Amino acid sequence: MEVVIAPAEELAKLAADTIEAKLRENPAAVLGLATGSSPLKVYDELARRHAEDGLSFAEAKAFMLDEYVGIDADHPERYRNVIETEIASRVDFAPGAVNGPDGLAEDLVAACADYERAIESAGGVDVQLLGIGTDGHIAFNEPGSSLASRTRIKTLTAQTREDNARFFEDDLDQVPQHCLTQGLATIMSAKHLVLLATGKGKAEAVHQLVEGPISAMWPGTIMQMHPHATVLVDEAAASRLQLGQYYRQTFASKPEWQGL
Template sequence: MEVVILPGGRQIASLVADAVENLLRNKPDAVLGLATGSSPLPVYDELARRHEQAGLDFSRACGFTLDEYVGLEPGHPESYREVIRRDFADRVNIDPDNVLGPDGSAADIPAACRAYEDRIRERGGIDLQLLGLGTDGHIGFNEPGSSLASRTRIKSLIEQTRRDNARFFRSLDEVPHHVVTQGLGTILESRHAILLATGAQKAQAVHDLVEGPLAAICPASVLQLHPHASIVLDEAAASSLKLADYYRHTYEHKPAWQGL
């Protein structure tokens, strides 16, 4: 696991966009894992800028989203399919048919979850998975207590997560209680996982993820097992890390060719 501490969101977006761009230059048909929420938005902004101004090409790429609410009608503005469309897909030249998400409106949710896992495998697996971090340590919608080997499945949201997401709805009552999410085992199979976290409200979760024990109470700690995980933070999110100076020193002296 590599921990990178940068001054702010602009630097984070540039570094992570570099990783995506390098992947696409070397593998134009790369499979991207797409996260929603506020953390990846600056990255999507930067990728859209590079597409518009420098011709960064997504035409052969494929994207898989992490999760979806259960029970929202098709086209609901806060469904993650719509969020990814607005925030990313409509702003680059990726084929809309190549942006896939779990089906939260399926009549048979378990069958839809199995089918989603099959589609990821059929595309050869996820090359680069973007991740945000919940204040309780969740990634995707794998809430505390999730199995570290879990696959795509239905999950119940804890009330803290519903409150955190209520800002996207008109009221807390509109936030669904259930979601479909890639599992922690699914996320571990990505070839490169990049987790983004900014703000002091994420500091405790970042500490638990990076320096705490591997434990289901902090689902993101499963990334300690990932063979290529990059944890990219601003100073506020890194403020509770005991080894922050070591992480800064390591990053400042890494070979320039290594990248993330």
């Protein structure tokens, strides 16, 4: 696991560099898209590069991490709509290239199985963007999630619903209680994981993610087992890291050609 500590703007550029490099190498790459506040600067940077530098997504495919269950199709906080607003409509993805779990399906179990098959049929995710919750969840894999889990329905914790209430007019009653989410094993099947975290509120989760024991109580810790995982954090989110100075030294001395 590589840890990079830098200002948020620089972190966004590093993540965008990784996605751009993959698309330049393979225009038909498969990208994993996350919602929440963590990837927004990355999407802004990718949209800028598309508009100004001709970065194309025309042959690429994308898969979302998760989706609320039962939220209206036109609700602005439905994750499919969020992704459309934040990135898909700002670049040149082909129609139907961006996929997400179907939180409105009549048979949610079948929808989850279909989603797993769709990812596999696409050849798997090449670069997966991730954020992390204050309780250590990645995607909607809440504390206690099986480390071998696949896409499934989950019940959101009170903490996650409280954290997400800001997207629902600070009205907790509007926040859905259930979601469909890629499982931890599904996420771990991606070839490169790129997690972004900023702010002091994420400091303990980042500390556990990077330096704590692997545990279902901190689901993100499974990333320690991934052969190519990158954790991008600002100074505040890195404030609990015991080996912070070592991570800075390692990145500063890294060969430029190596990338993330």
